[in-house]
Amino acid sequence: MTTFRTKLSVLAAASLALALLASPAAHAASNSTGNSAAVAWLEANGDADVDRAFAQAKSEKKPLLLYWGAKWCPPCNQLKATLFNRQDFIEQSRAFVAVHIDGDSAGAQKLGTRFKVRGYPTMILFNPEAAEITRLPGEIDAPQVVKVLQMGLAGGRPVKAVLADARNGKKLSANEWRMLAFYSWDTDEQQLVPQQERAGLLAQLAAASKGVDEETTTRLWLKALAASNEAQGVQPDAALRQRVEAVLASPEQSRAQMDVLTNSAGEIATVLAPDAGPARDKLVAAYDAALKKLTADTTLSRADRITALQARVDLARLGQPKETVNPKISPALAQEVREHTARDDREISDGYERQAVITEAAYTLGEAGLWKDSDALLKSSLAKSHSPYYLMSYLGNNARKQGRKDEALRWYEEAFNKSEGPATRLQWGSNYLAALVDLAPQDSGRIEKTAAQLFDEASKDKSAFYERSARSLQKVGMKLGSWNAAGQHTAAMGRLRAQLDGVCAKVDTADQQRATCDALIKAPAKKS
Structure with a gap:
């Protein structure tokens, strides 16, 4: 992404690049005049717009990628900061019709009903006949998204057909197994499987994928663990525990499974070691060591690294009530959280990256019991955010968790008053x-x-x-x-x-x- 520079000409170029990324419609306008430095997004505000895009995809024999997002959404801003501006993604976009739905546009929520999309962001790849090939996971890092997209563009079959064959014991290609492993189950909206059956299905797929490649099988097992709970899901055996331990012990494997390990650390650790004691302590120590390496891995984005740090805090809080305001974590970890978040605050100059990282940093500070630091970070970032109302909501949450009711209500009210866009205003108002x-x-x-x-x-x-x-x-x-x-x-x-x-x-x-x-x-x- 562009950063602030001293020369006026560079600042002007940076402003143009940010404007293009902020507005997919501007992308299309720019490309129509010969500039190929951005994705040619088509804005969709209703059924007619989407139908025209599908007609274009069919006539050009191209897949269609639909991206549903919102201005304030941190993961959406992460995509803008790390994926949509990548040259390989931009070049790849010429192979498909790119459609953007802003959740606050006039017909966006009706389109959400049509496509079964709720969470921001959701990315769906369709074939030229408008059948879903896959839903792309927004939580994996940008290079992985590009690889998954490439697999989908290379003649990928609709995910429903692939899953049906897998469940019926039919042979799948290695890429089809990978597509199932990387499918965005969190934004599936129960189209492929009811939520309560997801963990069991993922475990079945993991077992059936044995012999394809270990990374794919491991990803399916980790996702099955992440979707499990005490009531339903995976009952881990010694072999599964050894598989996870091997991942945690290997920096290469941990890096490959980074998104699942960081986003679901508490869930995975709890399923593998449900009771406090030596077994859990050993697992948590190994898990924390792997996460510490990911937190320091500069090949990852800052958003991914702060998520790894957040996962370390989650593990440190295991066994403590969720509503604990002043958790018991080590002074060393608390200091790491302070230093890491302060460094991110100093170094981030891009607005999209700041929206993606600072809110997670503030949340991590709060979960570590560092409430004054969290409040200070949010307040100092208000003037730097293109969606300050999102940060105000966090300030309201901080005050509420600490019992400061009047202050919480003031922040919630100001967040509502400052919110923009019809869907966003209803959400903040509610x-x-x-x-x-x-x-x-x-x-x-x-x-x-x-x-x-x-x-x-x-x-x-x-x-x-x-x-x-x-x-x-x-x-x-x-x-x-x-x-x-x-x-x-x-x-x-x-x-x-x-x-x-x-x-x-x-x-x-x-x-x-x-x-x-x-x-x-x-x-x-x-x-x-």
Whole structure:
């Protein structure tokens, strides 16, 4: 990514590059005038835009890559900072039609329903006939994403067909096994398998992949462990424990499995060693040593390295209640967290990278019990962020965890007020209202006013009752219901219900949005 320079001409070039990365539409405009230094993203704001893109893909006999993201989303900013600006990715993009859906665009949430996408970011590769080849994992490092994309572009079959063959014992190619191992199960949205069955399926695939290559089989086993819990999933045996220990002991293998090891450290360690004692201590020591190497590995992005550091803190907190504010971690680890996050704060100059790293750094500081450092980092970064409301939410969370209710509500309110984009505003507004109900239920005036504002904003958004926006409003309805559980706020609820009736009346009854809208608040019971 570009960095700040002293010469005006270089600064101007950097600003142009950042603008291109920030706006996929600008990418397309730039490419149409002959500049090939960016991906030619097509903006999709509704079904018609996507249908045109699929028609183009079919006529050009090209796959289509759909990227769904949001301005504030840290992993999305990570993709902008490390993947979308890579020359090999840009060159590879000429082999497919690139489509960008901004989660705050007019028709984005309806498109989310169409494509079964919820989490930011989601990347889906389709074949020219519009069948899903795979969902690309956003958590792996950029070079791995490029390799997975290359496999998908090289005549990859739809993932549903590949998975069906694997489950039926049919022979798969080595690349097809790798595609299953690298499939973004976290953004699958239960299309291939219900969430509660995912760990078992991944274990079956891991066992069936034996003999393909050890790295693929290991990745499937690690993902199975990460998806497991006490109720369901993998029951590890000695062979699986030895496999994981071998990965942790090998810097090369740990590097190859970096994303699973860092994002699921607590889950993997708990499944392998559920009880406190010598066995867990031995595993955690080996795991921490591997993570320490990853934290210092400069071939990884700063975001990946801070995630590895966060995983070390997670392991240090094992056995302590999740809500612990002042966890017991070693002074040495606490000092490492301080030094690492301070170094990132000093060295990062790119806005996308800062959005991806600083919030994770602040969270890591908090999880280590270093609350003053976390608050200071967030506050000093507000003016440097293109989405400061995201950081304000973290400040609200910090204050809430430490019992500072009034301060938490001030940050949540400011985050909502500063948030931008219809879907984002509904999400931030629902978070603020939820905090009001939890922390200040007696403030009925502010609660009613906030709910009324959200319903008013929803009335102006044609996608308000789809996907993420619908879930935000459902959260509002649920929290209002709990607030009025004893009927103590019936008058306010009646006014809100009347307002909502007016909003719902404008929604087509044939549209699924109408049912969602009608169900948000139960109509007040009629007096007999």
